[in-house]
Amino acid sequence: MTTGVLACVTLLVPGVAASAAVAASPQDGGTVHIGARQGYPGTGIFPVSTGEPAGSGEPDAWAYCIEHDVSALTNVRGTVGGHGSYLGANRFTDPAVRSKVLWVLTHSYPALGLEEFGAAAGVPGIARADAIEATQYAIWRYTELDFDADWAWETADSEAAYRHLIAGANADTGPTPEDTATELSLSAPSAPQQAGTLVGPFVVSANRPSVAVSVDPAVALTDADGAALDPDALTDGQALYLDLRDTKSSGSATVTATAAGSSLTGRIVSVPTTAGATPTAEDHAQTIILVAPKTATTNAEAVVEWQGDEDDGTTGGGTTPSTGPSTSASPTPGDGDDGTTGGGTTPSTGPSTSASPTPGGGDGGTTGGGTATATASDTPAPAVPDGPMAETGSSGTGVITGIAAALLVAGGGVLFAVRRRRAARG
Known part of the structure; x- marks a missing residue:
């Protein structure tokens, strides 16, 4: 089941984090596959998938009818759009009616789980088909009529759930599509990142009270001071960092932010009367309206790379291998058998030149015990005798x-x- 609204990741530059903006899936103008209706014959719900249906798997979204007097067509692809793309001529053209329909969608099944909806409607244990029927009749109550009709109830549970939905929608002005959509983004640092540090900041932006963040491969999350953060309870505007203080090697990670809900609920699907055709106001099948299931989530991703200490040859006292003529620092006499510290020598792959040490500067004229690399010259420096010439x-x-x-x-x-x-x- 694809319940997430996954963001696309921008091009990654080595050492730089790439952030991604949220993109709804499917996007307006995109197409979706409309599956066979489920529920009672006259009041079913349509499974909708962005790709071709995957057997018995859960769809990306569900959809109810918003045109009672237009024949439905299934096993065909329709075009997703906002309310402004509606091709019908019934009461759904009224913004106030659209808000009532959105209220019904967001307070019914499957935006609520079946058990949750039954409890809210005062019908514990309501059957799925009854929950679907109650929701469909409530939608038609606003798109087709300006009064409560005597619908052909299959059960008393269905009618009770319907009355609950109508009472709630009438008492509320209703939400807008913007109110129901989950908005989520994850910004990432644009500067090169370094191992052994707190990598970040990544900043979460969301219109939901809580956002979960995961990292692949797993890395602990901290705030700017290095204090641990709960990855399942981040909030809008919160900055977070990857704790790489104990990491020395180069690497990369994918940071994913996840919030409940989606941007699908309330979008409409215009359906052609012939597969592959373009639906028009004069020629279209039944228009349907999407509702995301309770399990739907919206995701945003960012990918980050960091440079390891070994990349610049400064870690572990080692030296960077040379691919051409190498140079070596002059040893300090008396420190070892060959006049070097640690008893070792630096292998050379070409002609070698010597640089005189800087007095008092350490083993190689550098601080921290490192070995200074001399710059090769065409003319070798004259050797300095260690003592008086022999007679x-x-x-x-x-x-x-x-x-x-x-x-x-x-x-x-x-x-x-x-x-x-x-x-x-x-």
Whole structure:
């Protein structure tokens, strides 16, 4: 059974939540399938489905007749519309009559459950066919007549329920379609969202006293301060957040708001006399009016994605793998066997260059124990000796010093290192 009025979701941009506005299903101008009438032969109710009927399953809505003197046609598709699209010429053209009909629809079966309707009408245990008959006669009382007729009651229960409906409708000016429609929307944050935070806000807007919100996959809901919220008791204008404070990885979730009722009740269906034809004022079958069952709900959805900490390489002390020439920070001498902290080295997939550490800045010149990544350069920086040069046993120290200085000026750090290794062997 499709009892929900499901909203469509807008295009999702990574890291950004997409909110959806409520759209009625079926929408005005759309078509629905009208099934075989149920109940007593002369006063039945029509099952109405947005798609083709699904066997014995429950329909999306039900419908009563609002044109007594026009023949009904079933197993055909009709067109949904507002009251302004009505093609008939009886008393339903009067806005006051429409309000009376809406009052009857919203206070009878199946807008109320059968047991609930029977209790309200003073007829506990009323049969379904009697509840349907009472409702249909009450509708015709206003669309066809300006007085109470002596209808052909099947049972005393049917008549008692009818009297209850007429008394209530006469005592009330009656609702408008806007009064009976459930309005629901769910706004979502448009900025990129981050794991390890409260993701939001999502804001509920509804004309119903209570809205339920679910998240798939399941995530706890909080307010802006991180206090837990009851997901089954949210209210109009309430802001909510997904509690992702313990989440480190990227992900996404679908947030669904659900409110009781729908926007279907009171919409009319214009029916053609020939399948596939367009009904007109001069040529149409019996017009029917929709009523959503008590179980109907209206839904609004939003989809959100969030970035995980691993996406920017800042979590867990790791480094972002390199796909080109890698660079490494110069180690601080004395911290390990190879002059690095933690005894580890960073694998390199290409030529390596060295950056000198910043004194006092930590293991790699950064705070928080992270490893700073140097920017690769076409010309390598000259190496800085760790101590005095080894003597070669020659008295030509001045010449060697002069050569070293010249090499440094010329950027010959590699030759300088070679010279130093030869001296060590001397």
